[in-house]
Amino acid sequence: MSETFRVGTRGSALATTQTGWAAKRLAQSSGLEVETILVKTEGDVITGPLSQLGGTGVFAAALRQHLLDSGCDLAVHSLKDLPTKQPEGLVLAAIPEREDVRDALCARDGLKLSELPEGAKIGTGSPRRAAQLLAFRQDFQIVDIRGNVPTRLGRVKGIGDTHDDGSVGRSVQGDLDAVILAAAGMRRLGLDKHITEYLDPQIMLPAPGQGALALEVRSTGSDHPALDQALADLDHLPTRMQVEAERALLAALEAGCAAPIGALARVEGQTLILEAVACNPDGSETMRRSAQSNGLSVQAAQELGRSLAESMIADGAAVVAGLV
Incomplete structure (x- = not known):
C-alpha cells in the first residue's frame, strides 16, 4: 500500500x-x-x-x-x-514558478480602465489597488468588497452570479462597473474570459509575491x-529570488500585506531588477522607485529589497503610505 x-x-x-x-x-x-x-x-x-x-x-x-x-x-x-x-x-x-503577476480589470461592457465612465464604481478589498486606481483617476468611486472570486465577479453589471465553473447564474446583483482581481487567480479558476484588461504594472504594481x-x-x-x-x-529559483526581494522590501517598510505598497521584481540576464511604489491611501501622492542587483542569489535578492526600502524610507515613503 x-x-x-x-x-x-x-x-x-x-x-x-x-x-x-x-x-x-x-x-x-x-x-x-x-x-x-x-x-x-x-x-x-x-x-x-x-x-x-x-x-x-x-x-x-x-x-x-x-x-x-x-x-x-x-x-x-x-x-x-x-x-x-x-x-x-x-x-x-x-x-x-509564478503565474501572471498582474492585476486584472473585469468591467462591464468589455470596457478598459481608461474607458470607464466618470465616477465609475470599482470594487476591491485592497488598499494598494484602491490607492493606485485613485492615482490613475481621482473620479473613481472605490467600493470595498470581499468574498470569493465568483462572488466578486457577480457584483459587475452584466456578469451576474458567476459560478466556479465559469457559468453565469440568473440572479444579477450588478451594482458595480468593475472589480479588480489578481490575474493569476482568474486564470487558475478558468475565469479569465471575464478579464477586460490586464493592468500594466506601470499603472498598477502588484502586491509583493502576487501570482x-x-x-x-x-x-x-x-x-x-x-x-x-x-x-x-x-x-523555482528565479521566482523565489523575485518574491524574496519583494517581501524583504515589504518587511523593511514594516508594512503588512494590506498596506498600499506594490512591488515587482524580474530577472534580466544576470541582473535582478526591483520596482516598488508607496501610495497615499487616497491616491493623492505616490512614490515609485527601482533598484537592481548584479548578484543572482536569494541573499542578494533580500539585500536588494532591504536596500530599496531604506532608500524609500529616507525619501519619506512611510509618511506617503500612511505607515507612521
Whole structure:
C-alpha cells in the first residue's frame, strides 16, 4: 500500500484549485498518494473589510497551526497573503514558478480602465489597488468588497452570479462597473474570459509575491523523504529570488500585506531588477522607485529589497503610505 501525505487548504474554490494543482504535481513526482484536509480560517468566518481583519496572515494562521499540530504534512498558500516574518517551526519548502503577476480589470461592457465612465464604481478589498486606481483617476468611486472570486465577479453589471465553473447564474446583483482581481487567480479558476484588461504594472504594481504559491512544511520536514525531494524539485529559483526581494522590501517598510505598497521584481540576464511604489491611501501622492542587483542569489535578492526600502524610507515613503 502506497504512503499518503496530507495537504491542508482553505475551502474556497481558488484555494482548493491551487492546492489541487500542487498536490497533483507532488504526488506524480513522489509516487505518494495524497489526502486533502479542509481547514476553516479566521478570514473565512469574520466579516468586514479585509484591511481591518487583524493584519496580515488572517487567512493563513489556522492553516499554519494545523500544520504545526501535525494535522497535515503540507500547506499551500497564496504567497501574497503570508506575513513577511516566517513563524518558528515552519519553512517555505517550495515556491513554484509564478503565474501572471498582474492585476486584472473585469468591467462591464468589455470596457478598459481608461474607458470607464466618470465616477465609475470599482470594487476591491485592497488598499494598494484602491490607492493606485485613485492615482490613475481621482473620479473613481472605490467600493470595498470581499468574498470569493465568483462572488466578486457577480457584483459587475452584466456578469451576474458567476459560478466556479465559469457559468453565469440568473440572479444579477450588478451594482458595480468593475472589480479588480489578481490575474493569476482568474486564470487558475478558468475565469479569465471575464478579464477586460490586464493592468500594466506601470499603472498598477502588484502586491509583493502576487501570482506565486507558497508550499509550507514543518522545519523538520514532512516525514516523507520522497515528498521532501519532490518539493525541492518543484521550487523555482528565479521566482523565489523575485518574491524574496519583494517581501524583504515589504518587511523593511514594516508594512503588512494590506498596506498600499506594490512591488515587482524580474530577472534580466544576470541582473535582478526591483520596482516598488508607496501610495497615499487616497491616491493623492505616490512614490515609485527601482533598484537592481548584479548578484543572482536569494541573499542578494533580500539585500536588494532591504536596500530599496531604506532608500524609500529616507525619501519619506512611510509618511506617503500612511505607515507612521
